[in-house]
Amino acid sequence: MKKAIYSILFINLSLSAFAQIPTGYYDNANGTGYALKTQLHEIIKANHTDRTYNGLKDLYKSTDPKNGFRDKYYENDDTVLDIYSENPTGRDPYNYIPGDNLGAGQEGGGYNREHLVPQSFFDEYKTNPMRTDAFHVWPTDGKVNGWRSNFAFGNVVNRNSASPCNSGATNTPCKSLNGTTKGKYITNNSITVVEPIDEFKGDIARALLYFSTRYEDMMPDFYRTTRSNSKVMFDGSTNKAFSDEFLNQLITWHVQDPVSQRELDINDLIYNYQGNRNPYIDNPDYVQRIWGTLSSTDFDYQDRTDISVINTNNQSVIVELKNNNKKIQQVSVYNLNGQLVQQEQNHNNSEKMEIKILTKGVYVIKVVGNGLEINRKVIIK
Structure with missing residues (x-):
């Protein structure tokens, strides 16, 4: 060199110059604070088509050049881009060919469809379209998905001391083959969380912020009826949606890990698939305009x-x-x-x-x- x-x-x-945002899509998003969030809710709800759960498998296999669920960014080998096995700085521990059998017998034994907001958070109130919404249902290793169960995403205390997870991931803190870690929440030892690798923290944060916006009118009912461990992320409100500490964490992840080309591609792919977009990928500044600004010393x-x-x-x-x-x-x-x-x-x-x-x-x-x-x-x- x-x-x-x-x-x-x-x-x-x-950033919008690199995404194919339809002309006028966000014309009605001109407010601030929670008023802006509600405007975005109306925009992304209006043309959202509820697709089938099986349709997600076909979406993951799509040969669309903007299919960000396939690896076009690291090894560029078109395998399934799994946040639990991708190693951004080296060789992946295993790979999946799109269309492989879904399974969860052992790590590397098969992939399935993971709900970043667990189904148990919402399915006691209503199942669809949350169950089939591709913005928060991603292809991931089935075993690690099982380890995550319905726990929240969060920062794990003593993450660097984690050992490889045993079969049931009961030896916490423990980690998957790419370093995804399960353990106690860094600010509350009574809460178990799963911490993704740094590469995907912003991606996950923006997916969760999308969920709280797309389904803001149902968030109080989800919270009221759920018994899911992931409930700790939320506060039961329509507007803020998240508890203070988890909201601060998500915004920190959003700032630390800016929008990637993978997310831009996924946004366009899903828009063509189900008719709506993730506004926090198209316009990352919406996060600060709605929930407030972090200090430069916060992360x-x-x-x-x-x-x-x-x-x-x-x-x-x-x-x-x-x-x-x-x-x-x-x-x-x-x-x-x-x-x-x-x-x-x-x-x-x-x-x-x-x-x-x-x-x-x-x-x-x-x-x-x-x-x-x-x-x-x-x-x-």
């Missing part, structure tokens, strides 16, 4: 050694590759509302890139490449 510094000029961009970023991100304190950031087996393909800059404000492709295959950021503020630097995706926070003074 060329050891050159590649300067990137500041470019004002909108940290995954520590990976493949990339060094150095703030020069001179309105620039140096991104340097530390692993010769990897390659930087693209660098993106996001503000704390999740909006893409700057992006550049690494056409010269440089292993060191200088990013010029001329406006003061706190930003998320997202580096994507062959076998890597890393997010770091920087402050431009």
Whole structure:
């Protein structure tokens, strides 16, 4: 690789430029706070077609070039993109061919359809269209899905000390083959949660925020009738929907892990499949406009050694590759509302890139490449 510094000029961009949002789709989303959330609810409910549960299997197998449920982003081998087995920085422990038999005998033994918001949270009140909604029903390893059961997603205490899960995942904290961890919630030892790998935390957060918006009028009834362990994520309200600590966690994940190309593709795929979109993928700033803004000190970023991100304190950031087996393909800059404000492709295959950021503020630097995706926070003074 060329050891050159590649300067990137500041470019004002909108994330929506990379997604196929129908003209006028969000024209009625002009409020703030919970009024905006209700406007989004009406928009994404209006043309949502309830598809069949079996139809999800065909969706996962689709050969559509925008099928983000197949791996076009890491190994690029078109296998099932499973959040419980994908290893963003190395070889996957196992893979599934779309159409493989669904199963759950052992890890790597088969995949099935996982509800990110467990069915047990809503099915005592009403089953459809939540059961078939592709925005929160994803193909995942059946065994790890079983380990997750109906527990909430959350940050696990002592995650780094987790050992491989036994057959029943009773030896918590324990982890799957890609590092997905089951254990006690970091702020409440009486709650069991499952923590996905950093790569998919933002994806999951935006899926859960979508669910609370699409079904906001039913959230109180779900909460009232459920006995699901996932109930701890929610507060029973129509508007806020989530408990304070879980809402803060989801927004943190949303900011830490900005919208990926996979999510943009899935958004377009599902729009063509069931007729609605995830507004938090199309317009990530809606999250802050509805639920409020995090302080720049509220979050940290995954520590990976493949990339060094150095703030020069001179309105620039140096991104340097530390692993010769990897390659930087693209660098993106996001503000704390999740909006893409700057992006550049690494056409010269440089292993060191200088990013010029001329406006003061706190930003998320997202580096994507062959076998890597890393997010770091920087402050431009």
